[in-house]
Each structure stands twice: as C-alpha cells, then as structure tokens.
Amino acid sequence: MKRLAITAALGTATAVLFLSGCSSDDSSPKEQATKAAADLCDGLSTLKADQAKLAALDPATTTKDQLGDAVKAVQKDWESVASSLGDLDSAKKSAVQSAVGDLKSGYADLPGDATGADAQAKLKPQVQKLDETLVAASAGVKCG
Secondary structure (H helix, E strand, O other), X not given: OHHHHHHHHHHHHHHHHHHHHHOOOOOOHHHHHHHHXXXXXXXXXXXXXXXXXXXXXXXXXXXXXXXXXXXXXXXHXXXXXXXXXXXXXXXXXXXHHHHHHHHHHHHHOOOOOOOHHHHHHHHHHHHHHHXXXXXXXXXXXXXX
C-alpha cells in the first residue's frame, strides 16, 4: 500500500510538472522564429507600401511637407524592419539602411523654399534606389 501511495504521488507530481510546463508563457524556438519571420514580413510589407506611396506622390499637387511626412514614414518603417532583422543578414540590412539614409539626407538637403515638385524631382533617384534595394533585400525572404 505504501508503494502504491508513493507511485501515485510521483505520478501526480510528474503530471503537475508536465502540465505546468505546457501552460508556460515561454515560446519554443520554432514559435519565436515563426513570429520573428512574420514580424519581418509585416515590416517589409509596410516599408514597401510606404515607399510606393512616396514614389506615387503627384509632383503637381504634393507639398514639401507631405513629402517630408512620406520620408518620415519610410524611416519609421525601416527602424521596425531593422529591429526585426537583427543580425540575420548584415549586408542586406546595411544596403537598406544606406538607401533610407540617402533618402533622409536628400530630404534634409532640400532648400527651404523647394516646391513639392522640385523636392520630388530631386529625391527621385533616392526613391528609386530604395525601391531597388528593397527588392534585392526581400529576395529569399518567404512572406505570405
């Protein structure tokens, strides 16, 4: 009887430990990797969308401030993507960081009296470079 009680107690303790392990808030490495990949895909999608909005601004009606807001959105998106990338691929990360930096610098270098059309024309090379860099950086990233 004593043996049965000890076996039952051990079984109960094992079940409690097992079940408490299952209810833990810790996620497995696979779950963490899946979440990191999803975060990266979401960030890249947002960055690409904001870059497309920036490229599609109408020079005839866009103000310099509207262009500045679009540049800031791209910068914010990049910061999100950069944190998702971590050290995953430093060459791709560096390339996108450089393209975003060029865009930000190009905007900062615009004269104060620049019209939206002038500003957009001067930033066109940086916007195109960012688009090409995003396409290259996204190669091999499976989102969907």
